[in-house]
Amino acid sequence: MTTLEFRGVSKRYRLRGVKEGLLAVDDVSFRLEPGKTVALVGQSGSGKSTIAKMLMQLERPTSGEILLDGQPIKRHGDGLRRYRGAVQMVFQDPFASLNPYHDIAHHLARPLRLHGRAKNKAEVREQVDELLSRVRLTPPEDYARKRPHELSGGQRQRVAIARALAPQPRILVADEPVSMLDVSIRLGVLNLLALLQREDDLGVLYITHDLATARHFSDEILVMYRGRIVERGPADDVILRPQHEYTKLLAAAAPNPEERLKQLARP
Ligand code: ADP
Numbered sequence: 001m002t003t004l005e006f007r008g009v010s011k012r013y014r015l016r017g018v019k020e021g022l023l024a025v026d027d028v029s030f031r032l033e034p035g036k037t038v039a040l041v042g043q044s045g046s047g048k049s050t051i052a053k054m055l056m057q058l059e060r061p062t063s064g065e066i067l068l069d070g071q072p073i074k075r076h077g078d079g080l081r082r083y084r085g086a087v088q089m090v091f092q093d094p095f096a097s098l099n100p101y102h103d104i105a106h107h108l109a110r111p112l113r114l115h116g117r118a119k120n121k122a123e124v125r126e127q128v129d130e131l132l133s134r135v136r137l138t139p140p141e142d143y144a145r146k147r148p149h150e151l152s153g154g155q156r157q158r159v160a161i162a163r164a165l166a167p168q169p170r171i172l173v174a175d176e177p178v179s180m181l182d183v184s185i186r187l188g189v190l191n192l193l194a195l196l197q198r199e200d201d202l203g204v205l206y207i208t209h210d211l212a213t214a215r216h217f218s219d220e221i222l223v224m225y226r227g228r229i230v231e232r233g234p235a236d237d238v239i240l241r242p243q244h245e246y247t248k249l250l251a252a253a254a255p256n257p258e259e260r261l262k263q264l265a266r267p
């Protein structure tokens with residue numbers, strides 16, 4: 001059982017000409033647990049991606065702690081490699097995160113080898129096929145040979161999801177995973193993420209500015225405003241009985257989640 005915890009985490013970026021810099025994340029605490037989805041909701045610039053970057057160890061907190069199973073996370077050597085195996089990420093832009101010169105098999109083989117999940121060519125091929133099947137890119141042999149530009153945006157994001165699953169992570173961070181995709185295919189990708197989460201009992205951080213999908217796909221919602229979590233609770237409570245003015249505004253902008261989901265499902 002793997003839990004990941006932010007405890008009083010802040011991040012201040014240095015800015016040229018601004019003495020105090022910019023406080024992008026201000027005293028944020030939350031926990032990710034197996035089988036649970038936490039949605040981090042807020043408008044652009046509220047600090048969501050900074051939290052994702054700290055989770056991926058692309059940025060370091062200015063203060064506070066990040067704990068994996070109660071222990072401060074390791075930032076070097078084997079400990080860092082194990083962390084990267086346990087905590088994986090799906091980015092917003094599936095094209096930017098794939099290398100145009102390599103085929104899909106290469107993208108999946110790399111993490112499999114790096115994290116010791118496959119030892120020889122036959123094992124790699126077998127697991128690449130299995131990963132592609134899991135994200136419904138079938139028949140897998142066809143997709144394995146393709147390069148990113150031969151796939152649609154939704155298919156590329158499925159490859160990115162398969163790659164994130166390759167090390168057999170316990171925690172998955174998805175930063176606006178469908179916001180660059182065609183509206184008509186968003187729900188399919190979110191449903192796939194939900195299915196994979198149940199299959200692998202993953203702890204998921206779902207970052208979005210869309211309150212309707214946050215409610216539908218998450219157990220708990222954290223509302224972020226200017227670097228702070230201004231409201232949190234079970235998803236339905238936060239949406240149906242928002243306390244903070246900012247959440248009320250967000251909820252008013254997306255008044256009918258059912259209708260919104262239907263819109264997303266429409267071909
Ligand atoms: P979100 O993902 O919610 O849109 P971000 O975490 O990307 O928000 O950004 C939060 C704030 O931090 C923004 O004001 C942004 O301009 C600023 N910011 C993000 N990255 C950097 C950086 N590397 N250097 C300085 N400021 C940054």
Ligand code: MG
Pocket residue numbers: 048049050
């Ligand atoms: Mg962002």
